[in-house]
Amino acid sequence: MKPFDIQPLTQRFPFVHADAFGNALIVPAKNLVSIVEWIQASRLYLCDTLSNVTGVDFLPKVIEEEGKDSEGNSVKIKKNIPGYIEVVYHFYSIELKRGPLTIKVRSNGRDNVRLPSLMPHYRSAEFQEREIFDLYGVYFEGHYDLRRLLMWESFEDFPMRKDYVPPNDNEYEPIASRHSGGDA
Amino acid sequence: MHTPQDDVTSDELEKAGVLVTSIEFIYNWGRSNSVWPVQFGLACCAIEMIATAGSRYDMARFGAEVFRPSPRQGDLLIVSGTVTKKMAPQVVRIYNQMPEPKWVIAMGACAISGGPFKNGYNVLKGIDRYIPVDVHIPGCPPRPEALIHAIMTLQDKIRTERSIVEKDRSNPAYGKTSREFPVPVYDGHDLKPPFNPDVWKPPSMTV
Numbered sequence: 001m002k003p004f005d006i007q008p009l010t011q012r013f014p015f016v017h018a019d020a021f022g023n024a025l026i027v028p029a030k031n032l033v034s035i036v037e038w039i040q041a042s043r044l045y046l047c048d049t050l051s052n053v054t055g056v057d058f059l060p061k062v063i064e065e066e067g068k069d070s071e072g073n074s075v076k077i078k079k080n081i082p083g084y085i086e087v088v089y090h091f092y093s094i095e096l097k098r099g100p101l102t103i104k105v106r107s108n109g110r111d112n113v114r115l116p117s118l119m120p121h122y123r124s125a126e127f128q129e130r131e132i133f134d135l136y137g138v139y140f141e142g143h144y145d146l147r148r149l150l151m152w153e154s155f156e157d158f159p160m161r162k163d164y165v166p167p168n169d170n171e172y173e174p175i176a177s178r179h180s181g182g183d184a
Numbered sequence: 185m186h187t188p189q190d191d192v193t194s195d196e197l198e199k200a201g202v203l204v205t206s207i208e209f210i211y212n213w214g215r216s217n218s219v220w221p222v223q224f225g226l227a228c229c230a231i232e233m234i235a236t237a238g239s240r241y242d243m244a245r246f247g248a249e250v251f252r253p254s255p256r257q258g259d260l261l262i263v264s265g266t267v268t269k270k271m272a273p274q275v276v277r278i279y280n281q282m283p284e285p286k287w288v289i290a291m292g293a294c295a296i297s298g299g300p301f302k303n304g305y306n307v308l309k310g311i312d313r314y315i316p317v318d319v320h321i322p323g324c325p326p327r328p329e330a331l332i333h334a335i336m337t338l339q340d341k342i343r344t345e346r347s348i349v350e351k352d353r354s355n356p357a358y359g360k361t362s363r364e365f366p367v368p369v370y371d372g373h374d375l376k377p378p379f380n381p382d383v384w385k386p387p388s389m390t391v
């Protein structure tokens with residue numbers, strides 16, 4: 001399959017830009033549905049298949065940047081980068097035999113993450129979004145049946161998040177110390 | 185156990201066409217040669233269990249080929265595969281539904297200890313935390329020969345058990361009452377309780 005030409009899409013939606021590696025498009029969450037409706041209908045894309053939806057968790061981090069203080073000396077300035085959850089979609093066009101078109105949506109922060117659901121547009125999103133809800137805690141607005149898929153209903157955590165601490169029910173393996181503050 | 189068959193005199197009697205035996209021996213002999221497993225597979229190990237039941241390895245040679253689709257008709261639970269925490273209450277429930285006497289084979293690294301997924305948040309670290317296991321088979325997956333060996337080990341165990349005389353009974357499976365093992369419930373973070381203290385105790389750790 002040949003990849004899509006993303007030129008027409010970035011022309012139509014100028015706020016869409018490629019990510020650092022140039023193989024995915026980063027889309028603001030509020031525009032996701034309109035872009036998806038467009039690539040579904042546009043003759044250039046005709047994306048009839050949503051093959052994959054997945055999530056990525058980014059923890060908040062502190063980076064150091066070169067900067068100047070008030071007296072003009074160069075100092076290192078600490079900058080807080082807030083954490084976010086990224087949801088990645090892979091679209092294909094079976095009609096045009098092209099793909100994938102990778103679209104990434106980033107949430108605002110990691111608490112009470114709400115993103116639009118693509119289930120009204122792609123039925124294949126149903127279980128995949130349920131899985132992301134289950135493992136990453138993303139509430140997909142507009143999903144018809146957003147329940148946990150793999151863990152049980154009364155489970156409270158989101159196990160694929162990087163700050164998730166699993167229950168320590170090992171017997172005496174060295175890994176047991178990891179959760180009680182020992183070596184990582 | 186002392187069986188009449190071990191006895192020299194009974195051997196001699198047998199040669200003369202006289203069979204002396206005990207009810208217990210007959211019972212255990214019958215039980216051990218018609219172990220009916222519950223048809224129940226959990227993960228990749230189940231494929232090996234299926235192969236064992238198939239014609240190449242032919243578990244039928246040991247009287248254990250009748251996989252029953254209902255726990256009410258089975259007396260052997262082969263826990264063949266990864267027991268996830270979501271599945272664990274169902275496994276205990278199936279075990280509770282089996283009539284006495286009943287036995288359990290934990291097949292594979294997963295059923296024994298969690299195996300390769302031991303550090304996973306969702307995997308039960310051994311089914312012996314909730315139900316008593318008679319034979320453990322290590323391996324990932326154990327070969328069909330290993331499962332056959334486990335069945336033969338279980339048969340040896342059944343043959344040597346005191347099952348009739350009440351005060352001699354070593355195995356509670358032969359008791360008059362049907363044992364109920366507490367079914368764990370789903371909790372916010374883990375199963376509750378994480379193990380059944382009557383069946384399994386965390387090994388004490390000496391550092």
Ligand code: SF4
Nearest residue numbers: 228292293294324325
């Ligand atoms: S022990 Fe190995 S083969 Fe058996 S269920 Fe676990 S991972 Fe699969």
